[in-house]
Amino acid sequence: MSEPATNIGAKVAQFPRAAALAEKEPPFIRVEGVTKRFGSFTAVSSVNLEIRKGEIFSLLGGSGCGKTTLLRMLAGFEDPTEGRIFIDGQDMTDLPPYERPVNMMFQSYALFPHMTVEKNVAYGLKHMDMTASQRADRVREMLALVQLSDFSHRKPHQISGGQRQRVALARALAKQPKLLLLDEPLAALDKKLREATQFELMDIQDKTGTTFIVVTHDQEEAMTLSSRLAVMDKGRIMQTGTATEVYEYPNSKLVAGFIGSINFFEATIRDVRDDVATVDAPELGATVEARAIPGLSPGQPITLAIRPEKLTISRSKPEGPNAISGKVRDLAYFGKDSLYRIELPSGRVLSINSVNSRRVGENERVADWEDAVWLSFDPSSAILLKD
Incomplete structure (x- = not known):
């Protein structure tokens, strides 16, 4: 199910335009003040959220953060302790799962091992008001969508993990x-297959127009999948926005530390002029400039x-x-880039990723172990956080 890199890039580039168009419409999903308690434990606390029609929206967080509980409340498998859930303008809070216009794809895929691919896809249609011919047409359409038409008579153990994932999606x-x-x-897939399947999911969502909410x-x-997260x-x-907004402009140390790698320094504001703040950072051993907030x-x-x-x-x-001056303490080569750990005069160690943009030998690195080096950064690249 691979496709040219140019097409993949085009799909990613479409997200901002799609999001801008969707902003003109009322929210497709609205979560209002939703809280879920299990005894004395609060799993979800006062969540307010709006999701647009046709988005791939991701709920991102570590284990126990409440993302799966929120997903299960959207599906109707859990009832909110407080708050309301609306889908396409209709209050779904008290409706059972089978009365909601919602389906759920589980992490385990939950395929029936004794059924063929075709029968697994058809299983959910058996109680729908459809003729046998209509069901068969729908199954063929779904298998074509996920490019598994040639595997319809195989059983789950006869296909790969990525193909099983597509059967569950179909x-x-x-x-x-x-x-x-x-x-x-995508948790059950290996790294390379997971990366390829991300774009396949985006392609399928684009073709169907179905709103996706992904827990990960x-x-x-x-960041790859989502129009917003x-x-x-x-x-x-803690924060909602596009991948760029959340990564480049986090609103707290918690968000900044969770999304990607980052170096934190305690500092003090010396002066603010226009959009530039002068900052005293003792651990850096320097006074630096950063974009003001x-x-x-x-x-x-x-x-x-x-x-x-x-x-x-x-x-x-x-x-x-x-x-900023420093000394190379550690160096790791990852092929596409190298990670340097630099010890500053204060004793603080910070991390730097340097892209290996051209092929070089070991004696041609920018720096090596124990080398004295200089670090620099653009003021607009520094992030100032109050929380």
Whole structure:
């Protein structure tokens, strides 16, 4: 089910335009003040959320953050302790799962091992008001959609993990739900297959127009798949936005630390002029400049955050406001990039990712173990966080 890289890039690029168009319509899914308690434990706390029609929306967070509980409430498998859930303008809060225009694809795929691929896809249609001919047509349509027409008479153990995932997806889409819920849909796949299947899911969603909500703990998966995503922690939504918004402009240390790798430094605001803040960062051993955020004042404590790929490493001191000296303590080569761990004069160690943009030998690296180096970063790449 592979497709040219140019097509994949085009699909990803379409997300901002699709999101802009969808903003003009009322929200397709509206979660209002939803809380779920199990005895004295609060699994989901006062969640408010709006999801647009045709989005791939991801709920992202670590184990126990409440994302699966929220998904199960959308499906009707759990009842909210408080709050309401609306889908396509209709209050679904008190409706059982079989009366909701929703289907769910489970992490295990839950295929029947004794049934063929064709019969697995057809299983959910047997109670629908359809003729046998209509069911057969629908099954053929779904198998063609996931490119498994040639595997219709095989059983689950006779196909690969990625193909089983597509059978489960075809079965979930066969009933033409308005909303498809996917609980860790790619967790059982190996890394390369998972990466390829992400784009297959995007392609299938684009063809069907079905709204997808994906639960995942995988940051890269959420950022690749999603038109928007929500980061959850301790039952609350901490930030909602596009992958770019959440990664580049996190609203807290928690979100910044959860999405990707990042270096944190305690600092103090020295001065703010226009959109640039001058920041004293003792652990960096320097006063640096960063893009200002609203509400800053001189003397205010702040957290300065810099992502490893935003730092540049060199042997000579660079020009510009943010130059920091250090020494290479550790070096790891990953092929496409190298990770440097640099010890600063303060004793603090920070991480840097340097892209290996050309093929070089071991003696041609930017720096090696124990080398004295200089680090630099653009003021716009630094993140200032109050929380």
